[in-house]
Amino acid sequence: MRRGFAGKVGVLVAVLAVVAAGCTREQPGGDEGAQEARSLLAVVQDRGTLRCGVNETVPGFGFATEAGTIEGFDIDFCKAIAAAVLGDPEAHELVPISADERFNALRSGQYDVLVRNTTWTSSRDGAEGVAFAHVNFYDGQGMMVRKGAFRAVKDMDKTTVCVTAGTTTELNLADYAQLLDIKIEQLTFETNDEILEAFKAKRCDGWTSDRSQLAGLKFQFESQTGPLVILDDIMSKEPLAPAVLDGDSDWYDAVNWTVNGIILAEELGVTSENVQDEAANPSNPQIGNLLGAPTEEGAPFDPGLGLEPDFMVGVLTAVGNYGEIFERHVGKDGLGLERGLNALWRDGGLQYAPPFR
């Protein structure tokens, strides 16, 4: 009787285990198939909103305003992608994320695209498993100090410098100090808010970051910290670009060509003001291709990116061309930065977009 009882239990357990194992074994396979078949492009279009991983602590690029919205250069690129993919620049959701968490969050699908002043590097392309679109801002690392404290980074031996965790900045600072043969103590915080507190208390002598970021921080916080200067040293190359997950070329192309289109629009002289006129009546065939304007035969040029042929019309109406976005947030009407490396190629800068053809 006893044995029979135990036997029954044993059989039951075995059956349960087999059934349960059978159930789970199929699931990952099924998931995998679905993942490979569907590009994020289709997923986003079905969902109807675009989710962007952004920064909310860098004035000019992505900064939470008093009204509670987040505004800036990177945010406009998020709007542009929403306009391109969904036809509505407002169909986006901004997900603020720390530098430290940004790639994990992208990989785990918390957002579709990362537009958060992220430097394009080989190990991020490789080990981090992300893919970078066309560079939307060419930057370099700089050093900000209290006015009159130092004239160059080489004078900063035996000082303390504040830096954000999980950035290329951390690595460049160590390399640059080695190059100059000086000793710099590196105080690493999670966010700019904590650095600001430490900097105000004079815990650190310098604040290092991308020069564009420093310009924004200087603009925003100088009233709290007293006069600041950004030293002339350029410690590194920092090409900043939107990033998406590796291995989804449909989605990558959509993001990449939105950026390309915005740059090309400046080169071709299409602005948010004249885009409607140009779309109705393009002044040359290149503009016609860019805006997907109907040709004499009737059918517009369609590059086959999985987007509407006239997707750039919506983008340019919403945010304007590269020059307009730049001036609005970080140039004349924003932080007051020069175009510098970010001028168009024909003006001596590096911004150069492949053609729509």
Added chain:
Amino acid sequence: MAETATARKARPPLLRDVRFLRVLGQAAFVVALVLVLREIFLNLQFGLERQGLDLEFEFLRQRAGFGIKEGISYNPNQSYIRAIQVGIVNTIRAAGVGIVLASVLGLVMGVARLSPNWLVRKLAQVYVEIFRNTPLAVQIFFWYFGVVLLLPAIEGGVSLWDVGFISNRGAAIPWPRSREGAGTWLLFLLAGILAAWVVRRWRTRVSDRTGRPHHRFLWAAGTFLAFGVFGYVVAGTPIGVDIPEATGRGYEGGFELSPEFAALLIGLVVYTGAFIAEIIRGSILAVEKGQKEAAEALGMAPRQQLRFVVLPQAMRIAIPPLNSQYLNLTKNSSLAVLIAYPDLLFVSRTIANQAGRATQVLLIAMGTYLTLSLIISFFMNLINRAVTRKGARR
């Protein structure tokens, strides 16, 4: 009796049989547990594969490249492994010093909570209630941004007779530095300890024989001091003093305490001290009242009652809960990440980010914290056993 016999014979249907249901419940639980673990592992494997990541640890040999501001000697050209070692040592430093100081603070506050003096009692109570009932992360932020960083900046730093300095860049005090002959002197000191022990035993025996006060501690200390002084002269001033210097942007030499370490340490000690105080108080109250009365009847002063009768017995009760407080303190030291103290978690996160291998690095961090905790538990269990056995000897 007859009823139970019939009940045993007529078994209930299987699904209403308690014994069967118990076994079924346990079996179902085991199956569920195995399935959940399997699912977690498969998910990890699947996720890593999809993201093109691997589970190898070879990358740890790569150049770290980032700076770490304090700890054992390190430079950015060394490997990730070295960086992790720096983090581990920094964690042990914070946890080790924290455990000692928290125990002292907790003991004082725990005894103070039972003080006959109203003011002392109430102050101790206020301390315990405030720090036990607010989140540690908030407290650490407060100590760092609200206290330590508000110390004078380095230009206006406080100078203690030009040999010690305090500012929000840290504190520096003179510290002994060994010179030539230090080894010889160390031998003299060891000999001194041995001699002091012999003298102490001798005085105890003399006192036992004659009944006069032994003063054995005085004798032993005197012996040790004599050896020390003699040795110091023989070895030719083997110990120098390292006096810190203000270099304008920081301090050099002497013993340095960084603001981040100080804030973390204060936070951990004050927070854990409040819990330890409650454990001490509870343990003292748990000692039978008769013990104290008996000590009183023997004519012991209140201090002696506490020292010789109550505390030894209270300690026996206190050690298991103390162990878990020590473990908490060690694990809580990972909040260092909030205030830029480069502990194990801080370094691990930096590596996870720079090398793009979060899974491996966090596994290492978890393994290390687990090992530290087990070591602490091991020693606390040794102490526990020692104390228990001493008590059992009658």
